[in-house]
Amino acid sequence: xxxxxxxxxxxxxxxxxxxxxxxxxxxxxxxxxxxxxxxxxxxxxxxxxxxxxxxxxxxxxxxxxxxxxxxxxxxxxxxxxxxxxxxxxxxxxxxxxxxxxxxxxxxxxxxxxxxxxxxxxxxxxxxxxxxxxxxxxxxxxxxxxxxxxxxxxxxxxxxxxxxxxxxxxxxxxxxxxxxxxxxxxxxxxxxxxxxxxxxxxxxxxxxxxxxxxxxxxxxxxxxxxxxxxxxxxxxxxxxxxxxxxxxxxxxxxxxxxxxxxxxxxxxxxxxxxxxxxxxxxxxxxxxxxxxxxxxxxxxxxxxxxxxxxxxxxxxxxxxxxxxxxxxxxxxxxxxxxxxxxxxxxxxxxxxxxxxxxxxxxxxxxxxxxxxxxxxxxxxxxxx
Numbered sequence: 273x274x275x276x277x278x279x280x281x282x283x284x285x286x287x288x289x290x291x292x293x294x295x296x297x298x299x300x301x302x303x304x305x306x307x308x309x310x311x312x313x314x315x316x317x318x319x320x321x322x323x324x325x326x327x328x329x330x331x332x333x334x335x336x337x338x339x340x341x342x343x344x345x346x347x348x349x350x351x352x353x354x355x356x357x358x359x360x361x362x363x364x365x366x367x368x369x370x371x372x373x374x375x376x377x378x379x380x381x382x383x384x385x386x387x388x389x390x391x392x393x394x395x396x397x398x399x400x401x402x403x404x405x406x407x408x409x410x411x412x413x414x415x416x417x418x419x420x421x422x423x424x425x426x427x428x429x430x431x432x433x434x435x436x437x438x439x440x441x442x443x444x445x446x447x448x449x450x451x452x453x454x455x456x457x458x459x460x461x462x463x464x465x466x467x468x469x470x471x472x473x474x475x476x477x478x479x480x481x482x483x484x485x486x487x488x489x490x491x492x493x494x495x496x497x498x499x500x501x502x503x504x505x506x507x508x509x510x511x512x513x514x515x516x517x518x519x520x521x522x523x524x525x526x527x528x529x530x531x532x533x534x535x536x537x538x539x540x541x542x543x544x545x546x547x548x549x550x551x552x553x554x555x556x557x558x559x560x561x562x563x564x565x566x567x568x569x570x571x572x573x574x575x576x577x578x579x580x581x582x583x584x585x586x587x588x589x590x591x592x593x594x595x596x597x598x599x600x601x602x603x604x605x606x607x608x609x610x611x612x613x614x615x616x617x618x619x620x621x622x623x624x625x626x627x628x629x630x631x632x633x634x635x636x637x638x639x640x641x642x643x644x645x646x647x648x649x650x651x652x653x654x655x
Contacts, residue, residue: 303365307630309374315339320384321393322416326408329396333359333386333413336377337422346427346647347382347420348454349413351406353434354549356391356398361433364625368612371631372431372639379640381647382423384413402552403435407442414449427451427647429567431639432458434580434611438558445564452568452646454639457580457611460562460588463553464496469584477578477620495545496554505546512542562589563596570602570642572635574609576619602642606635 316337321330338345350369352361361369373383389396389409410430418425429452432440437458444450459466471492475485498515502508516538528537544550571589573582582605593601610616613635614627 303625304628305365305367305630306628307371308367309370313374313377315377320416322412324389324396324409324412326412327389327396327401327405329389329409330394331386331389331409331412332393333384334373335382335384335420336373337382338377338380340380344422344424345380345382346429346451346643347384347417347423348376348429348431348643349410349417350383350385351410351430351432351436351439352388353432353436353457354553356388358392359385359387361385366612366625366630368433368631372636375636376640376643379644381640381643382417384417386413399547399549402548403439403556404442404552407439407446410439410443411447414443414447418449424647425449429453429643429646432456434458435553438556438561441558441561441565444567444569445561450567452570452643453565454570454572454643455589456572456613456635457574457577458571458585458589459558459580460585460590460592461559462555462557464500464555466580466584467496467554468492469581470579473578473581474620477618499545499551500554502551508551509542509546512545513538516542559588559592562592565593565596566598568600568646569593569598570639571604572613572638573605574611574613574616574619575605575607576609576616577611578619578621579611604638606632606638609635 313336316339318335318337319332320335321332323330350361350372352369357363359369360367369385373385376383386409387394388398389401389406390398414428417423417428428449430440430443430450431454432438433456435458437455440453440455441458444453461469468489472485472489475488480488498511499508502511520534520538528534532540571586573580573586575582586603586605590601590603606613608615609632610619610623611621612624613632614624614629615632616623616627
C-alpha cells in the first residue's frame, strides 16, 4: 500500500511534539523512575512567578537555591523543547528538569524551571506562540533572576533542550545578560532540513528500500512546501484538508487512535499543522542566530539521537559559532544516549518510556562540570 503524507506525518509529528504523545499515553503505565529525587533536600525550594509584559502573561515555576550564604550563586534557566510541558519537563513519569535541577543545585548552582505558557500554572496560550514568542518568556525569566539578591546577576546561564536549545540561542544572541549557554540536542539546521533528514534516517533504520525512502522524502517535502507557501491560515487549512481527504482511504488503521474516525484524525492533524509554531519551525534557520552568540557555549548530543541527529546538527552548530567568532565553546557527542539523554539500545522513540533512567549521569556531570568551570572563571558576556 502506498504511504500517504498523513501516515508518514503520524510518525514524524511524534518526533516534533514527543511530549504531547507521551502525555496521551501516560495513564497506561505505572513506571519506575529511580532517579526522581526525594526529600528532604539540602537546598531552598521556592514556588515563584514572573511577568512577561511583552506577551502580557505570567509564568509560574520553581526556583531551587543552594543553602550556603557565603556568596551570591550562579543560576541557570531550563528551557523545554517542543510541545507544552510543565516545569519538570514531564513525560511518561520521567521528570528530566527535576533531575537536572536537583543535580545542579547540589553542585552550588541555582535553577529556575517554569511551566510553559498556557500550561500548568502559567497563563497565556501555548498554541498561538512560536519559538520566537517563547524566547520572550525566557528573557523575562532572566530579568526575574537578575532581581534576586541571593543570585549573581553576572552569572546567569541558559540550558535548552531540543527546540529549547534554539530558543536559548535566540536569547543569548540578543542579551548581554546571558553569561553562558548549554544546548542539549539542539538543531543546527532549519526545521525543514531537520525533518527530511530525520525521516530518511528513520526509514533507513527500519530497513526500507531506497525507493520507499525516496517516496517518503518526497511526501515530507510536499507537506513542508504546503505549510511554508500557504498565503494565510485559511489557505493552509484548506490545502491540508484537501490533501488529507484525497488520501483518506490509504491511512493505515494502526495510525488512528481508538474511537477516532479518519475524518477526525485528519481534522486533528490539520489543526496541529496550522498552528503558528509549525510554519516558524520549518522556515527558521538557527545558523545566523548562532553566529551572533558570543557567550561560552556547551553543545551536547547523544550519538543515538534520532530526532536531532548528531552528524547533521553538531557540524552546523560548530561552523556557525566559528563563523561568528565565538572562541569559547565545547561540542561533545555522548556515546549511547538518545534524544532524551537516556542510555539506550536503538535510540528510537518507542524505547523512551521503557527505560527507567531519566537522564544520563554522564550528561549531568558534563553539564555541571562545564558550568562550574565557567562560573569559577568569573565569566561575563561583553558586547
